Amino acid sequence: MAFFFEVLINGLLVGIMYSLVALGFALIYKASDVFNMAQGAMSLLAGLALVGFLEMSFPLWLALLCTVGVMIILAYSTVFFILKPLVARPPLMLFMATFGVMYLVEGIGQSIYGTQAKGLSIGIPEISFEIQGILLNTFDLTFAGLAAVLVAGLVWFFQKTRTGRALRAVSDDHEAALSVGIPLLKAWAVTWVIAGIVATVAGVAWGTRLGVQFSLGYIAFKALPVLIIGGIDSIPGAIIAGLIVGAGENLAEVFIGPYVGGGIQTFFPYLIALLVLYFKPYGLFGKEIIERV
């Protein structure tokens, strides 16, 4: 039984990381109806920038602050130079534009920082220990805690502050939001900044685990089944589905894997996603779009 819980808990810990990536997608999708292909690249850029600032021997807090600064610049320039001219165009155009942003960000990252994988350490110790026969490690737990605090903070911000409410209003109805005086582009920019901060946390977490390298941009694909399961426009959905996927793939790998020759971890999340699509096409928590004919 202890082994089952170990697999489950370690799956959930990885799942939190998926949640973070999916959260970035959901935030932007809700606010501006754009599926942001560059979300993974944003995590990569954050990782690269942090490594870069640390190599310039900045203290950690300053390096983190500067990284967030980079994400803010990225957010504002994306919104004002790329999305603004495309306002009110078909969603597909915006989607393609974010593809452009993805390659642009990767290219710029590459030309500044080179293509080598870089180690990233922000001084969180990785010590394994056992509680009741369950093997855990401090790094995973610390990041899970950080992610939980970030998510709780975001939920609170969106519920309780004026800006948070304004952002939710924009995601609900653009015209009505304008009519109460909310500037649309500024709201989008703030949303992109928040998504950038989420991407930074995800980038640092994944970068520390896997090294900061260009494949980091592809953790975005790990978030796709999460988005489908949770519902692409749902923030709680992103979080819960991330946990489901993390736990599900780990349990499947360990308990079902041996019977089918292993390696099912990579496609198991998509299997869950397909099932969910079959029964709930808008995801577990997504907003169902019902149109009158």
Added chain:
Amino acid sequence: MNEKKEPILRAENISITFGGLKALDRVSLEINPGEIMAIIGPNGAGKTTMLNIINGFYKPDEGRIIFEGKERPKKMKPNLIAAQGIARTFQNLALFTGMSTLGNIMVGRTMLMHSNIFSQALYWRFSQKEEIEHRAAVERIIDFLQIENIRRTPASMLPYGLRKRVELARALAAEPKLLLLDEPMAGMNLEEKEDIARFVLDANEELGYTIALIEHDMGVVMDICDRIVVLDFGEKIAEGTPDEIKADPKVIKAYLGEAGG
């Protein structure tokens, strides 16, 4: 009553064309402070278009808008116009369906709150105080419109009549200098209409709001409005007090058609 006041908003010679269709043709109108003004006219007369121009969703091809004595720049964004103090409701409801009644009305106060994003994120004392003050103001509006019992209900769960009322609450929450109501009573039964008519009157008389509204129910319009502007096929065909409008042959013709050619 007849003292001459400077109008709060003056629209001069407004014209706008949509793909060859002249939706408004040199229409001028004034809204005086403290009055309830109605824009009426048959379907397709350009009433909502006029409202959309006043709140900045549409930019007129010709003509100018003067708000509080100052001419409005041609390309002013609707959110800035809202910030100047023009609030509105929509013909086809535009509530934030993901939020509760309370949330919707709080969003209406966005422009009246000033603490910056960092202060809000950290919930510093100023932001906290501001939040509480505005929450109290919202309670007064909830009280005024008698929607206490649906405070926490998500807007998506409300019946139509109450949604209209919450939308009115959201517009009132902005404490606007000019309140635009696009068919506030459309699709309501008699009782609901009377309720809304009373709220509109109270907002005008007790709270002192200046209101411009579009409405099809002539009975209500004649009862509660101080002045009426009649549009037909994008042109202004009459303007005056309810009694003048009732007797105006052009208005009767527009509504009833011409008997015997």
